[in-house]
Amino acid sequence: MKKFLPAILFTVFAFSMIMVIMGFNPIGDPHLPGYADFISSPMNKHQVVKQADSIALHYNRHACSDTGAMDIIAAIIFDYRGYDTLFETTVLFTALIGVLSIIGVKEG
């Protein structure tokens, strides 16, 4: 019983999460919650969404003319969110310093 109790608990947890996910819009729907607005939550998925307000659509339409980059993701990462990427690289550098200080590799 002690062995099967965690499995039962995680099954119940997965089932509840799947029941929540059943309320989401189907995959591939342009009215996905992340895409258009916060208004298009899974609760009112039949609501007509004003797509012009979405930041994703703004990126899709104006990224090329704003930055000159063809790849919209590169435009977002390195131009719109340049601070984020700078400190992301710093996080990686800090992880290297942490590993070197924990493990203690000799020079050379």
Place this chain on the structure above:
Amino acid sequence: MLIETVLSRIDYIVTVILFCIGLYALIIKPNLIKKLIGMNVIETSVYLFFIASADVRLGPASWQWAGPSEIADAAQAARVAAGQVALVNPIPSALILTAIVVSISVTAISLALSIKIYEHYGTLDTRKIMRLKG
């Protein structure tokens, strides 16, 4: 009806199952390395959830219409600018790139710490380590 509902959200269901597998390994398994593997599985499920939520069926990828002239379709670009064609959402891809780097940093630090824990205690079993400290 239920089959259709499930099949149209099959990616989300796979992410939930992956999340539960990772959470099981993170909580139940006593070995530290297995806990780390479970943490990485959870992170992978979160990436999958974000990328699946960005998908737009039959919509072009974010670089396909804006790409070089041999790739880009001028009529398609005009339709995108007019708002008639929905593109794949580029924001989750950009966010997940950040999340991948952070998870790699966390994994590297955790592996280094677990190496030191093994040298110190001679085991990676968390139950034995907890008993040794007391």
Place this chain on the structure above:
Amino acid sequence: MLMSGQRDKKESEYWSGIVIQLVSRIMCPFIIMFGIYLITHGHLTPGGGFQGGVIIAASFILFALAFNKKEGRQMVPSFWLRCGASGGILIYIGVGLAGIILGYNFLANKVAGIFPRGLPGELLSSGSIFWINIGVGLAVASIFTDLFFSFLEERPDETCLKTKQELPYRRRWSDVDRNGLK
């Protein structure tokens, strides 16, 4: 830790086989070239500094796994790896500071107009994104290679091993197990 099976052997005894060595020796330049392509075309096609840097680091890791770690370390010395890791981030910060020097925001791209902004689709276009990609790629490649080699060359701490018998809180689990402290 990674090559713990080979730790007890001597360095010269590690032999991965002629096929792996030959194929990795042939493939390494092409992997590096593909990584450089991903970095420099990061603003035109999918890819960028992070992905290309990881691919370049993977080529060095492949070389160190196919040969022994001493030959892998000869390709990428520790000093140059740390110079690359710092220099990549410094390139990034320098590109950002160039906007401030000309009187614009930090990391200003289009309004500043410092870097060449060709037509979209050319290699030297999109202003600062091209140079930021190069900096990030250099940093990521150096950091991942250095992480791998630091895990590879990890040794048990000698001071820890020396004082293990004396200090009471550094009991190993095997000792406790023998004493029946379960």
